[in-house]
Amino acid sequence: MMHAPTQKQSMLGQGRLSRGRVAQCTRKSIRRSCQVRAGKTSTGPRVAIVGVTGAVGMEFLQILKQRDFPYSSMKMLASARSAGKKVDFDGETYTVEELTENSFGDCDLALFSAGGSATKKFAPAASDAGCTVVDNSSAFRMTDGVPLVVPEINVEAMKDIKLGKGGIIANPNCSTIIALTAVTPIHKAVGVKRMVVSTYQAASGAGQAAMEELELQTREALDGKPITTNIFPRQYAFNLFSHNSDVDVDLGYNEEEMKLVKETAKIWNTKDVKVTGTCVRVPVMRAHAESINLELNAPLTVDEARKLLENAAGVSVIDNRKENDFPTPLVASYNDDVYVGRIRRDISRDDDCGIDLFVCGDQIRKGAALNAVQIAEALL
Numbered sequence: 001m002m003h004a005p006t007q008k009q010s011m012l013g014q015g016r017l018s019r020g021r022v023a024q025c026t027r028k029s030i031r032r033s034c035q036v037r038a039g040k041t042s043t044g045p046r047v048a049i050v051g052v053t054g055a056v057g058m059e060f061l062q063i064l065k066q067r068d069f070p071y072s073s074m075k076m077l078a079s080a081r082s083a084g085k086k087v088d089f090d091g092e093t094y095t096v097e098e099l100t101e102n103s104f105g106d107c108d109l110a111l112f113s114a115g116g117s118a119t120k121k122f123a124p125a126a127s128d129a130g131c132t133v134v135d136n137s138s139a140f141r142m143t144d145g146v147p148l149v150v151p152e153i154n155v156e157a158m159k160d161i162k163l164g165k166g167g168i169i170a171n172p173n174c175s176t177i178i179a180l181t182a183v184t185p186i187h188k189a190v191g192v193k194r195m196v197v198s199t200y201q202a203a204s205g206a207g208q209a210a211m212e213e214l215e216l217q218t219r220e221a222l223d224g225k226p227i228t229t230n231i232f233p234r235q236y237a238f239n240l241f242s243h244n245s246d247v248d249v250d251l252g253y254n255e256e257e258m259k260l261v262k263e264t265a266k267i268w269n270t271k272d273v274k275v276t277g278t279c280v281r282v283p284v285m286r287a288h289a290e291s292i293n294l295e296l297n298a299p300l301t302v303d304e305a306r307k308l309l310e311n312a313a314g315v316s317v318i319d320n321r322k323e324n325d326f327p328t329p330l331v332a333s334y335n336d337d338v339y340v341g342r343i344r345r346d347i348s349r350d351d352d353c354g355i356d357l358f359v360c361g362d363q364i365r366k367g368a369a370l371n372a373v374q375i376a377e378a379l380l
């Protein structure tokens with residue numbers, strides 16, 4: 001039996017913000033469609049979760065329940081390996097079915113998180129059957145006609161897609177979602193000319209098996225045992241390494257870095273912003289951190305930047321210089337907002353057109369499942 005994960009508060013588990021920390025943050029709710037909160041209801045869409053046995057799939061279930069997402073029926077899909085497994089959701093037990101091209105005839109909405117190759121094969125079949133797809137993979141992100149959406153930023157990009165009428169909407173890459181949720185308020189105010197991003201990415205970005213291997217390796221290293229390396233070709237615990245995606249041998253950039261470049265241009269609908277990045281995997285369980293340097297088109301003071309961020313949907317500011325208290329992956333874990341701190345003027349410049357930020361966001365929530373559910377809410 002599989003259960004949607006609980007918020008475990010342990011050394012690895014990273015709990016929600018303590019009351020004291022909440023008081024230090026400027027917390028605002030992310031844009032939500034409160035009027036449609038209903039849970040199971042005969043008027044809700046018929047929903048399929050594709051990749052339900054994975055880290056993102058399990059998070060889908062937790063978020064749908066937490067947000068009382070309306071649904072009239074729920075279908076749990078994964079590979080043949082998982083067919084027959086049981087999944088609990090909203091007081092009912094479901095049997096996982098094998099994903100096939102015929103899975104979607106009785107569905108209005110499918111939340112996909114099954115990797116690129118399964119998505120390329122099955123998302124078009126779902127769409128052809130009249131099921132609207134919200135896809136977490138990179139399979140269709142750069143395809144013309146497929147909106148790439150962060151609801152707080154560009155919800156208008158999906159205005160032509162209607163629930164239950166087919167169509168694919170792509171969820172951006174997690175590092176890109178987290179960076180742009182923080183940076184877009186500044187971009188909308190004064191325009192970003194160039195953005196330099198350095199990431200510190202969690203195990204969750206590589207799936208459930210990578211999270212389990214990090215935990216196992218940590219135990220093995222502490223116990224002086226040989227290190228198991230099934231997921232990554234090197235030790236991960238007590239180490240860090242350049243992102244595991246393929247590296248372009250000519251450019252020297254890995255795929256994760258190029259997603260930041262290309263997806264930013266599509267989400268902001270501009271070719272004028274220059275973006276470069278360095279993506280690194282660090283031994284953190286489930287929240288990404290990013291150091292971001294912005295070159296702006298017009299001057300912006302630190303106070304103005306902080307005010308923009310404090311008022312931005314989906315953003316919380318933790319920026320206490322006196323206490324040296326800034327966002328951490330543990331603070332971001334299991335929370336919905338993107339946390340921003342270290343808001344400072346870039347002193348390498350002679351003008352006020354440079355800002356530095358440090359950003360943390362839960363990779364599985366805002367970086368994946370939460371953003372996808374927010375897209376689905378915008379379809380209702």
Ligand SMILES: NC(=O)C1=CN([C@@H]2O[C@H](COP(=O)(O)OP(=O)(O)OC[C@H]3O[C@@H](n4cnc5c(N)ncnc54)[C@H](OP(=O)(O)O)[C@@H]3O)[C@@H](O)[C@H]2O)C=CC1
Binds near residue numbers: 082172
């Ligand atoms: N920002 C974003 O949008 C993010 C996107 N992702 C995307 O989501 C995908 C899933 O990530 P994650 O949950 O972390 O990965 P996991 O490895 O934890 O889970 C993968 C899921 O996909 C299912 N699956 C794999 N192959 C098939 C197939 N051929 N047919 C049906 N189901 C299949 C697996 O089923 P089974 O258990 O039966 O093998 C499992 O449910 C990633 O591959 C990535 O594309 C992930 C993180 C962030």
Ligand SMILES: N[C@@H](CC(=O)OP(=O)(O)O)C(=O)O
Binds near residue numbers: 136175204206363
């Ligand atoms: N960006 C994830 C990996 C991933 O799933 O990316 P994408 O959704 O762009 O394939 C990471 O932390 O590595």
